[in-house]
Amino acid sequence: MNFNLLTSEIAAAVVGFALLALSLILGKNCRRGIVGYATVAGLLILLGITFGQYGVNAAGFYGTWMLDDYAVFMKQVFIVAALLVVLTGMDFVNGLADNRNEFYVLLVFALFGMMGMASASDLITLYVCLETMTISFYVLVAYQLTSGKSSEAGLKYLILGALSSAVILYGMSLIYGVTGTTVIAKMQAVGTPNAALLMGAVMLIAGFGFKIAAVPFHMWSPDIYEGAPTPITAFLAVASKAAAFAALIRLLFGGLPLAISYWLPILATIAGITMVIGNLVAIPQTSIKRMLAYSSIAQAGYMLVGLMAADTAGVNGILFYSMIYAFANVGAFAVVIAVEKAAGSDDISEFGGLWKRAPLLGSVMTICLLSLAGIPPMAGFVGKLLLFSSIMDKGIYWPAYVGFVMSMISVYYYLKVALVIWRDEPKDPQPLAISALTRFAVITALIVTVALGIYPTMLNDLSMAASRALFKI
Amino acid sequence: MMNISLVAVALLAPMVGALVLIFLPKEERNLIRWTAATAMGVALALSLIAYFTYDFSKGGFQFAMSIPWVKELGISLALGVDGLSLPMLLLTNLIGFSAVFASWNVEKRPKEFFILLLLLIAGVMGTFAALDLFIFFLFYEIVVIPIYIMVIIWGSSKRVTKEYAGMKLTIYLLIGSAFLLVGLVALYLTAYPAGQRTFLMSALAAAHFSESFQIYCFALLAFGFGSLLSMFPFHSWSPDGYAGAPTAVSMIHAGVLKKIGGYGLLRIGILTLPLGAKFWAPVIALLAVGNVAYAGFIALAQKDLKYVVGYSSVSHMGYVLIGMAAMNVIGVNGAVANMFAHGVMSALFFAMIGCVYEKTHTRWIPDLGGLGHQMPRVATGMLLAGMAGLGLPGLVSFVPEFTIFIGSFKTYPVLAILAIAGVVITALYTLRVLANVLFGPRRGEFDTCTDIKGAEMVPLAVLGTVLVLAGMFPWYLMDMVNAGVQPIVDTVTAKIQMITAFGGGVK
Numbered sequence: 002m003n004f005n006l007l008t009s010e011i012a013a014a015v016v017g018f019a020l021l022a023l024s025l026i027l028g029k030n031c032r033r034g035i036v037g038y039a040t041v042a043g044l045l046i047l048l049g050i051t052f053g054q055y056g057v058n059a060a061g062f063y064g065t066w067m068l069d070d071y072a073v074f075m076k077q078v079f080i081v082a083a084l085l086v087v088l089t090g091m092d093f094v095n096g097l098a099d100n101r102n103e104f105y106v107l108l109v110f111a112l113f114g115m116m117g118m119a120s121a122s123d124l125i126t127l128y129v130c131l132e133t134m135t136i137s138f139y140v141l142v143a144y145q146l147t148s149g150k151s152s153e154a155g156l157k158y159l160i161l162g163a164l165s166s167a168v169i170l171y172g173m174s175l176i177y178g179v180t181g182t183t184v185i186a187k188m189q190a191v192g193t194p195n196a197a198l199l200m201g202a203v204m205l206i207a208g209f210g211f212k213i214a215a216v217p218f219h220m221w222s223p224d225i226y227e228g229a230p231t232p233i234t235a236f237l238a239v240a241s242k243a244a245a246f247a248a249l250i251r252l253l254f255g256g257l258p259l260a261i262s263y264w265l266p267i268l269a270t271i272a273g274i275t276m277v278i279g280n281l282v283a284i285p286q287t288s289i290k291r292m293l294a295y296s297s298i299a300q301a302g303y304m305l306v307g308l309m310a311a312d313t314a315g316v317n318g319i320l321f322y323s324m325i326y327a328f329a330n331v332g333a334f335a336v337v338i339a340v341e342k343a344a345g346s347d348d349i350s351e352f353g354g355l356w357k358r359a360p361l362l363g364s365v366m367t368i369c370l371l372s373l374a375g376i377p378p379m380a381g382f383v384g385k386l387l388l389f390s391s392i393m394d395k396g397i398y399w400p401a402y403v404g405f406v407m408s409m410i411s412v413y414y415y416l417k418v419a420l421v422i423w424r425d426e427p428k429d430p431q432p433l434a435i436s437a438l439t440r441f442a443v444i445t446a447l448i449v450t451v452a453l454g455i456y457p458t459m460l461n462d463l464s465m466a467a468s469r470a471l472f473k474i
Numbered sequence: 475m476m477n478i479s480l481v482a483v484a485l486l487a488p489m490v491g492a493l494v495l496i497f498l499p500k501e502e503r504n505l506i507r508w509t510a511a512t513a514m515g516v517a518l519a520l521s522l523i524a525y526f527t528y529d530f531s532k533g534g535f536q537f538a539m540s541i542p543w544v545k546e547l548g549i550s551l552a553l554g555v556d557g558l559s560l561p562m563l564l565l566t567n568l569i570g571f572s573a574v575f576a577s578w579n580v581e582k583r584p585k586e587f588f589i590l591l592l593l594l595i596a597g598v599m600g601t602f603a604a605l606d607l608f609i610f611f612l613f614y615e616i617v618v619i620p621i622y623i624m625v626i627i628w629g630s631s632k633r634v635t636k637e638y639a640g641m642k643l644t645i646y647l648l649i650g651s652a653f654l655l656v657g658l659v660a661l662y663l664t665a666y667p668a669g670q671r672t673f674l675m676s677a678l679a680a681a682h683f684s685e686s687f688q689i690y691c692f693a694l695l696a697f698g699f700g701s702l703l704s705m706f707p708f709h710s711w712s713p714d715g716y717a718g719a720p721t722a723v724s725m726i727h728a729g730v731l732k733k734i735g736g737y738g739l740l741r742i743g744i745l746t747l748p749l750g751a752k753f754w755a756p757v758i759a760l761l762a763v764g765n766v767a768y769a770g771f772i773a774l775a776q777k778d779l780k781y782v783v784g785y786s787s788v789s790h791m792g793y794v795l796i797g798m799a800a801m802n803v804i805g806v807n808g809a810v811a812n813m814f815a816h817g818v819m820s821a822l823f824f825a826m827i828g829c830v831y832e833k834t835h836t837r838w839i840p841d842l843g844g845l846g847h848q849m850p851r852v853a854t855g856m857l858l859a860g861m862a863g864l865g866l867p868g869l870v871s872f873v874p875e876f877t878i879f880i881g882s883f884k885t886y887p888v889l890a891i892l893a894i895a896g897v898v899i900t901a902l903y904t905l906r907v908l909a910n911v912l913f914g915p916r917r918g919e920f921d922t923c924t925d926i927k928g929a930e931m932v933p934l935a936v937l938g939t940v941l942v943l944a945g946m947f948p949w950y951l952m953d954m955v956n957a958g959v960q961p962i963v964d965t966v967t968a969k970i971q972m973i974t975a976f977g978g979g980v981k
Contacts, residue, residue, distance in 0.1 A: 007706070052654075137555070167626075191718050249791055356586070367619075371619060373504065375533070376615055376618065376619060377611065377612040377615040377616065378616055380614050382612075382615070386659065389659065392664060393656075393659055393660060393663055394663050394668070398656065398660070401654075401656050401659065402653075402656055403651035405653075405655050405656055406649065406652045406653075408652070409647075409648035409651070409652045410649075411651050412644065412645065413641065413645060416622060416641070416644065418620075419619075419623065420626055423623050423626065423627055423636075424626045424627055455612075456543065456544075457544055458543065458544045458545065461544060461546055461547070462546065465546060
């Protein structure tokens with residue numbers, strides 16, 4: 002029993018409980034923001050701990066737990082996303098009437114679940130971690146009790162999330178029934194895949210497809226993204242999606258590589274229609290949150306292309322993309338949070354004249370959206386290049402055509418936001434005030450998005466090492 | 475040891491300028507435009523030094539530098555210039571410098587305007603200086619977004635709204651670049667096995683590609699670069715885009731940005747994929763005649779000044795394309811030189827149209843007339859540009875066009891004759907515009923319009939001088955172009971001969 006392998010998860014749990022205790026001690030009427038700052042500190046410590054875990058590459062607890070570079074990289078993606086969400090969401094939380102501190106506690110517990118998902122190499126562990134994340138999200142999505150939309154979103158997420166969990170569980174039980182083991186690495190021992198095993202794989206893909214919002218399992222996401230509190234939308238769109246990818250990759254490549262000729266065509270189909278539908282439906286949206294919801298569906302489609310390549314280059318693309326996606330997407334949502342708070346609406350027209358009211362926010366929004374569109378020199382371009390070159394290297398060109406053409410079409414709806422930001426005169430000429438924390442977070446997102454686009458070497462080295470660790474080469 | 479080349483410093487000048495501008499207060503309009511002018515002045519001076527100190531005896535890429543960038547992917551920050559890229563680099567800076575002065579009177583949000591303008595110029599310059607395909611593409615796409623924002627804020631809505639023009643421009647170019655990107659990545663992946671891959675253009679040009687791959691890949695590149703060069707029938711973004719764009723953007727877009735298409739087609743397409751180029755050359759030549767004739771006829775019917783020049787620039791790109799499609803030294807020389815010539819001339823034309831529009835508030839040809847009386851300097855500039863456009867001997871475009879006709883006649887006699895016939899259409903629409911706008915009786919309603927003076931004179935002075943000097947001393951341009959084109963065409967011919975000599979050539 003090597004408990005060192007659990008260091009970061011133990012630390013995450015400690016941070017979560019410490020925050021819970023802190024908020025109990027301080028009471029309901031404590032100064033706003035204290036727990037928020039404590040959360041930031043705790044997450045920074047967590048991030049520091051994970052840097053020490055690179056190079057461990059060891060399995061433990063009878064094969065149910067795997068701490069390889071791949072898991073560590075993914076955990077860092079989640080922690081970075083959580084940090085950015087807390088920094089940009091603190092204004093929102095301080096504005097809540099009640100139950101402010103529990104927001105952070107739940108967020109850290111959701112993070113704890115995600116970190117477990119990255120390391121879990123056993124079906125039961127995976128499922129427990131998945132549920133830890135999802136249940137925290139059920140509460141967080143419905144956090145604004147006074148808002149009808151938020152409650153509706155929470156209820157929808159609960160029902161549909163439970164359904165997808167059931168599908169995943171059914172798939173897992175089928176796989177267990179055929180292979181006789183829940184440990185992912187041992188499943189390969191089963192020779193030729195039979196119908197029951199494939200059925201299980203299909204159910205897992207469907208269940209995780211729900212979590213990553215891939216078409217046709219995406220129906221929930223626009224409604225829930227729109228209704229949920231905006232910081233939670235950002236967290237849901239980035240971290241929960243990345244966590245589902247982390248688990249799906251380990252399951253498919255670690256446990257079911259022999260059935261690859263069966264599940265690969267399914268994934269390819271899903272990737273293709275996800276890229277097309279996500280981008281096309283984003284075009285007519287007038288609510289920025291719904292637009293970003295469809296855009297994040299499209300982004301999931303790009304990442305699925307990396308899965309199709311089924312090699313280190315493809316996984317490297319997914320890892321690299323998840324990290325830069327975290328910065329770009331949370332950066333964009335940070336601006337949405339600030340504008341929504343001032344205007345009280347999430348309509349795209351509210352961004353009018355942002356160049357005058359808050360030039361920094363206008364620039365961040367433009368740069369982050371362009372990164373999502375994959376326009377150089379933003380980081381999104383390098384990410385897409387990695388993803389699509391990995392599949393072209395296999396001699397399969399159609400995803401690259403679909404992906405590149407669709408990303409150029411996506412420029413259309415991203416630029417419509419830029420158009421409103423830069424062309425229009427503001428309805429309300431008052432400068433838009435943002436807190437120092439939000440300013441810090443958006444500047445970080447801006448710098449990282451541009452810097453990684455111009456000089457991607459460091460992140461690429463890290464993600465490459467991580468994807469090699471997954472395939473043990 | 476890092477050796478920073480002259481070209482890299484020239485490239486940095488507008489970027490540093492843009493950075494400085496970010497921190498200037500937005501009310502200081504004068505300081506802002508002088509900062510932009512200084513940055514472009516430095517870049518222009520450096521590129522002039524580079525042009526005139528280029529060592530012909532050594533040839534090849536000079537002022538080169540290379541820094542490993544992303545080792546894992548084989549990307550390096552490699553910059554350098556040869557006889558092909560130096561004229562383009564000089565052209566960029568000539569037009570960039572003039573564009574700053576052509577925008578001297580921008581009153582709406584000058585700070586943002588000049589930041590975007592400098593970024594745009596830096597992007598174009600970087601494309602011509604890059605020796606690495608990745609860096610090339612990076613710079614190429616940097617320009618797309620500043621252009622969009624500039625069109626929607628400072629553009630004009632005449633026949634089409636500026637929002638429509640900006641979006642059309644952007645989406646056309648991006649869709650073209652999506653296919654281009656697939657082609658470039660395919661090139662990168664096919665050239666060498668994993669582990670030895672590189673984006674270096676020279677290494678890619680040395681690699682072997684099968685004939686079927688070359689034909690396939692060249693089609694992608696030709697579509698991407700061709701739509702940037704407004705190759706018929708992918709040209710319709712160009713007149714609308716220019717009409718909607720502010721003067722400086724029209725100047726840079728028609729003057730140099732378009733030329734990235736021709737430059738890339740030669741530097742990457744023809745040099746790396748000679749068999750593909752040979753396969754598609756007749757098609758390109760045919761489309762080129764479409765450019766010359768079709769766009770020329772449409773230009774005849776236009777009543778908006780900017781649309782005339784927009785279609786005329788589409789028509790001129792036909793000459794460039796047919797010169798390249800000839801794939802011999804003379805034709806390609808002419809094509810490259812004509813890119814330079816057309817750049818100077820169209821930028822001057824757009825600058826003068828900008829002046830006319832600023833003073834008279836109209837670009838509608840029937841409403842204009844007799845401007846030569848009130849604005850003799852503008853009239854001189856327009857006349858120079860127009861005459862260069864129809865290839866008057868003694869001005870910049872005569873020698874390049876003549877060279878193109880000689881070169882293409884060897885390969886495509888019929889098409890070349892058709893293209894030459896296009897000169898008549900050019901003369902027709904140019905003379906008609908000049909006569910209607912500049913000459914005729916004095917019109918009272920334009921008496922309040924003052925002629926250009928002071929800083930407004932700079933575009934006319936700079937571009938006009940180049941127009942005349944390069945026409946009178948064409949060898950300064952042609953020798954340089956030849957130094958770049960000769961080795962490329964020699965390599966291409968040798969590759970094609972080698973493969974045909976070995977019977978069809980499997981590999």
